[in-house]
Amino acid sequence: MADASSQVFALVDVNNMYVSCERAFNPRLRDRPVVVLSNNDGCCVARSNEVKALGVKMGTPWFQMKDLVRQYGIVGLSSNYALYGDMSNRIMMILRSYSPNVEVYSIDESFLSLNGLGGLWPSPTAMGQAIRAQILQWTSLPVCVGVGSSKTLAKLANHVAKKVPLFDSVCDFTNMSAARERWLFERIDVGEVWGVGRRIAAKLHDMDIHTVQDLKNASPRDIRARFGVVMERTCQELRGLSCLALEEVAPPRQEIVSSKSFGAMAVSLAELEEAVSTYIARAGEKLRAQRSVCGAVHVFVQTNPFRQQDPQYSNGLTVPLIEPTNDNRILAGAALLGLAAIYREGFQYKKAGVMLMNLAPGAIRQGTLFDAPREREKSVRVMAALDALNQRFGRDAVHLGSAGLAPRWAMRAENKTPCYTTRWDELPRALAN
DNA sequence: TCTGGGGTCCTAGGACCC
DNA sequence: TCTGGGGTCCTAGGACCC
Numbered sequence: 001m002a003d004a005s006s007q008v009f010a011l012v013d014v015n016n017m018y019v020s021c022e023r024a025f026n027p028r029l030r031d032r033p034v035v036v037l038s039n040n041d042g043c044c045v046a047r048s049n050e051v052k053a054l055g056v057k058m059g060t061p062w063f064q065m066k067d068l069v070r071q072y073g074i075v076g077l078s079s080n081y082a083l084y085g086d087m088s089n090r091i092m093m094i095l096r097s098y099s100p101n102v103e104v105y106s107i108d109e110s111f112l113s114l115n116g117l118g119g120l121w122p123s124p125t126a127m128g129q130a131i132r133a134q135i136l137q138w139t140s141l142p143v144c145v146g147v148g149s150s151k152t153l154a155k156l157a158n159h160v161a162k163k164v165p166l167f168d169s170v171c172d173f174t175n176m177s178a179a180r181e182r183w184l185f186e187r188i189d190v191g192e193v194w195g196v197g198r199r200i201a202a203k204l205h206d207m208d209i210h211t212v213q214d215l216k217n218a219s220p221r222d223i224r225a226r227f228g229v230v231m232e233r234t235c236q237e238l239r240g241l242s243c244l245a246l247e248e249v250a251p252p253r254q255e256i257v258s259s260k261s262f263g264a265m266a267v268s269l270a271e272l273e274e275a276v277s278t279y280i281a282r283a284g285e286k287l288r289a290q291r292s293v294c295g296a297v298h299v300f301v302q303t304n305p306f307r308q309q310d311p312q313y314s315n316g317l318t319v320p321l322i323e324p325t326n327d328n329r330i331l332a333g334a335a336l337l338g339l340a341a342i343y344r345e346g347f348q349y350k351k352a353g354v355m356l357m358n359l360a361p362g363a364i365r366q367g368t369l370f371d372a373p374r375e376r377e378k379s380v381r382v383m384a385a386l387d388a389l390n391q392r393f394g395r396d397a398v399h400l401g402s403a404g405l406a407p408r409w410a411m412r413a414e415n416k417t418p419c420y421t422t423r424w425d426e427l428p429r430a431l432a433n
Numbered sequence: 434t435c436t437g438g439g440g441t442c443c444t445a446g447g448a449c450c451c
Numbered sequence: 452t453c454t455g456g457g458g459t460c461c462t463a464g465g466a467c468c469c
Binding site: 105106107108109194195196197198199200227228230 | 466
């Protein structure tokens with residue numbers, strides 16, 4: 001077993017994955033600026049290099065790009081996740097022929113352990129170029145390869161491979177002179193480091209830590225005091241001390257979410273029920289596929305936060321299950337029960353979703369059928385009581401459930417209203433007080 | 434008019450117990 | 452009258468990732 005100081009990792013990452021997949025099957029897209037769009041063709045989730053060069057950010061709404069689309073002939077494509085998943089699998093198969101130790105990190109990225117493979121290749125760079133050529137030939141997808149003595153360094157090397165043409169898409173920090181590495185690190189913003197997001201980058205800048213080299217030079221103790229153990233690890237990894245191991249087998253999910261924005265607003269409870277039933281079916285499939293049972297079902301709904309002129313409402317409720325299960329009828333019963341409790345008339349709903357929580361290992365299981373009609377009637381009585389309270393204390397003085405599990409950005413304004421939070425099973429007691 | 438859909442980990446603070 | 456302290460569990464929230 002190699003010790004931490006002699007680890008070598010490679011990160012293989014597909015350039016502009018979704019766009020490249022589309023181009024693989026439609027060569028006419030190769031010389032054009034292309035974006036792939038999210039659900040309902042709402043936002044841009046992948047950009048070709050031409051579009052990045054125009055300054056279009058990840059997540060830009062499609063309708064805000066109309067001028068650029070006219071001016072530069074940008075092609076907008078609806079996403080095709082089945083295709084991307086299939087292409088991903090092909091790449092991962094190729095990578096497994098290069099190293100027995102592969103961690104599939106995301107749909108377009110994998111870490112490889114290169115430990116003990118030194119004798120097979122003249123250098124990691126030669127291996128990286130071989131990988132790149134084979135993937136290009138077999139799938140038409142362009143990849144970049146970064147090599148480093150920690151995952152964080154491999155990530156950073158991958159960034160350099162992408163940005164600096166001199167490296168020809170493969171960058172190896174493990175065979176680079178200290179001076180050259182330092183020269184590079186002094187010219188890369190600290191925000192490019194894996195684990196340093198917008199907020200932390202801003203704080204680091206305030207501390208006069210601007211470049212990768214600055215962070216590498218910082219004292220891990222200070223970093224830990226200011227940012228916690230995660231950033232301390234990042235700092236150590238930059239110094240070449242591997243703290244994050246290769247995770248070859250994906251652990252089972254700890255929660256499973258299924259949610260979607262609606263193309264057209266939903267108004268009635270029946271519309272939301274239909275959507276939520278679909279989400280439960282999808283989440284339940286994933287739950288059973290990983291052979292887990294679920295201890296609680298969270299359901300949430302939300303109006304369109306971008307339409308501030310409309311009355312806003314967002315709410316969520318966690319319904320604990322008496323016994324953990326993966327029986328779809330029970331999951332659906334619980335979700336619909338929760339939905340009935342948080343549904344309010346008079347709003348235009350933009351989004352709904354479910355989250356399966358408190359997951360634990362468990363076999364496929366049949367449960368007792370939920371007595372939905374009776375529970376539903378109970379929830380209607382509870383909602384009547386809540387409405388009475390709200391009439392007495394002013395509209396929306398009392399909320400059911402906690403909204404915290406729905407997307408935060410949409411919730412903040414809403415949460416400023418006095419909010420009474422409770423769990424479904426505690427509701428009768430709460431109402432009695 | 435039109436604004437994605439998933440996940441993870443860590444921490445602080447409160448409830449509760451002894 | 453004097454009014455502890457440590458451990459554990461849970462939740463909400465903040466940060467990050469793709």
